[in-house]
Amino acid sequence: MMWSYILKLVILLPLVCGLLIGCLYLWRKLEGRLPRAQGERMVQVKETMMVSPGVRLAVVDFEGRRLLVSVARTGVTLVDRVDG
Numbered sequence: 001m002m003w004s005y006i007l008k009l010v011i012l013l014p015l016v017c018g019l020l021i022g023c024l025y026l027w028r029k030l031e032g033r034l035p036r037a038q039g040e041r042m043v044q045v046k047e048t049m050m051v052s053p054g055v056r057l058a059v060v061d062f063e064g065r066r067l068l069v070s071v072a073r074t075g076v077t078l079v080d081r082v083d084g
Contacts, residue, residue, distance in 0.1 A: 046059040046066075056071045057079070068080040 042062065044061045046061055048056050048058045048071075050056055051070075054073050058069050058071055060067045060069060064083070066082045067078060070077045070079050
């Protein structure tokens with residue numbers, strides 16, 4: 001009786017822990033892809049695109065202007081601006 005309990009514990013405990021770690025890993029990877037309601041904010045990120053590892057282009061709306069910015073590890077740089 002006791003051996004069957006220990007055998008189940010040895011088999012199921014790592015299985016449950018592995019499932020938990022796997023779910024947390026997937027949640028972290030997929031969390032950035034989930035759409036978020038941005039509401040009525042002054043700054044809205046419309047679209048982002050990965051250019052190379054560590055460098056992204058982002059289209060940002062701010063006070064009626066559309067800005068194209070480059071986001072890298074070194075900082076954020078304005079690439080282009082469109083009014084209206």
